[in-house]
Amino acid sequence: MADIRLVRPDEMAEAVKLSDSIFRDAQQISMQPAFPDVFSTALGQSYGAFEDGKLVSFMGLVPVTIRIGKAALGTYQLGSVGTDPAARGKGYASLILQRIFEHIDKAGASLLLISGGRSLYTRVNCLPFGVVRRYTVDAAAAQALQSRHASEGIQVRDLEPTDWLYMRELAGARLARFEHSVTDLANLVHNEALVSCIKMKHRVLIAERDGKPAAFLVAAVPNPPLVPKRVPFLIEAAGDGPAVALLAAHALKRLELEQIQLPVSVHEIDWLEALEPVPYQEEPNQGTVNVVRPERLIEQLRPFWAEAAPGRHEALRVQSAGDGRVKLEYDGLSAELDPQAFISLVFGGDEGMAEHSELRSGLKELFPVPFPFTAGLNYV
Known part of the structure; x- marks a missing residue:
């Protein structure tokens, strides 16, 4: 029977190796620099199954705080879930997940967010949630947005080293957000977590009004010579609706894109109004959620x-x-x-x-x- 427990600091390199063997090919960077918190020896939150001392199954666990107004939701995120092919079919993932539920409950969390939606999760009440509008900005939509918001006095430019404090202020002003320090925000942009999985990269654009950043947009864009697995899309944005809409519109020419998709949570009323001319489809939020208590x-x-x-x-x-x-x-x-x-x-x-x-x-x-x-x- 396997030993189900926290992965120790001296075993984390083994966890990285297992994850890379499952989720990476020769063109992709290692999982460790893309998801450093998953493999953090300082946090020490991730779990594994060990056969005779060898790690054969792994689940990455990361604690975060989600802010909704003045509320702080203790939350965990689960990812990098994989089992060595030789050890599959033994129920290790379910056993690890059971131990994780005990861990996050003891830690005082109220939510578990999971990037996947397979039966391993749904059968233990990790379920679809939320409503997101996915807008598609093409050349026609970009022209409509620029005409609609022409009086905003917005100038669009690339990220500069002096922008991080402004970006943190803009990100922190959102009603619902993951909690970020200045260095958190910079590191997350640099790490390129999601885009590293789909052979893309980040580009950051800034919208200036009266010489001061009014919005920012982090886009997932092609990363030649790699072949991207998705069309370009918005990873993160903050700021007022017209400024965000103009960033999306200018992204097409500035980043040489044919289109960009914008997933927007439906509580972002200012953004929805600014994007009114753009076609969209509604879908659930990404992944699944479990309410711990x-x-x-x-x-x-x-x-x-x-x-x-x-x-x-x-x-x-x-x-x-x-x-x-x-x-x-x-x-x-x-x-x-x-x-x-x-x-x-x-x-x-x-x-x-x-x-x-x-x-x-x-x-x-x-x-x-x-x-x-x-x-x-x-x-x-």
């Missing part, structure tokens, strides 16, 4: 509601009912929700909500809560 999640959200819905959230009560189900009471309403319905209620989306339209309407002042797009700079 619903009671803890609600308590961690209350500082957001104290400003967004004062005098309303105090009446909300939730209680775990076993197997991921949640009992909810609010202002004369009561229901017992299955895991998918609770996740859709909290984060948005229609899955599992067909029988709960009255509940959703009664809780519209509280739910869905804003939430950042999860396939950005913090992708794991």
Whole structure:
């Protein structure tokens, strides 16, 4: 039987080697510089299965804080999940995942974000969530955006070394965001986590208004001579809607692109209005989410509601009912929700909500809560 435990610092190189053998080819950089927190000996959060002392299965685990207004959601991200081909079919991934749930609960987390959606995760209530609009800006849409926002006085340029403090300020002003220091932001741009998986690279554009950065955009663009696995798309952005829209419009000519896709969470009303002429499709947020403890999640959200819905959230009560189900009471309403319905209620989306339209309407002042797009700079 395998030993399921945290990977020790002196074993982390073995974890990198296993991950590279599964997820990388000869054209790609190692997983370690792209996802340093997954293999961090300082954090020491990742788990493995060991047969006779040899690492045969690995799961990378990274703690982050997600800010929603003044609320701070303790969150973990799971990625770089892989098993040596010779050790597959033995249930090691499920055993590691069980240990991880115990770990993140003890750590005080309310959420687990997973970049995948296979049955390994869905059968333990890691489920689709949220609503994102994916806009496609081509030449016609770019021209429409430039005409629409011509009076904004925006100048677009490349990133300069003096921009990081401004970028951190812009990123921190978003309603829903991953928490970043200045160095966090710079390192995440440099690490190129997601784009390293799809043979692309980052380019950063700055929108200036009156000589000061008003927005930034991190784009995933081709990385010749590698053949990209996706069309160019927005990785991360911050700033006011017109400035972000103009960055997308100018990106086509400046970065020599035929089109760029912009995934935008639906709470970004300013961005949605600025992008109004651009066609889009709605889809869930990237990956899946597990609510570790619903009671803890609600308590961690209350500082957001104290400003967004004062005098309303105090009446909300939730209680775990076993197997991921949640009992909810609010202002004369009561229901017992299955895991998918609770996740859709909290984060948005229609899955599992067909029988709960009255509940959703009664809780519209509280739910869905804003939430950042999860396939950005913090992708794991």
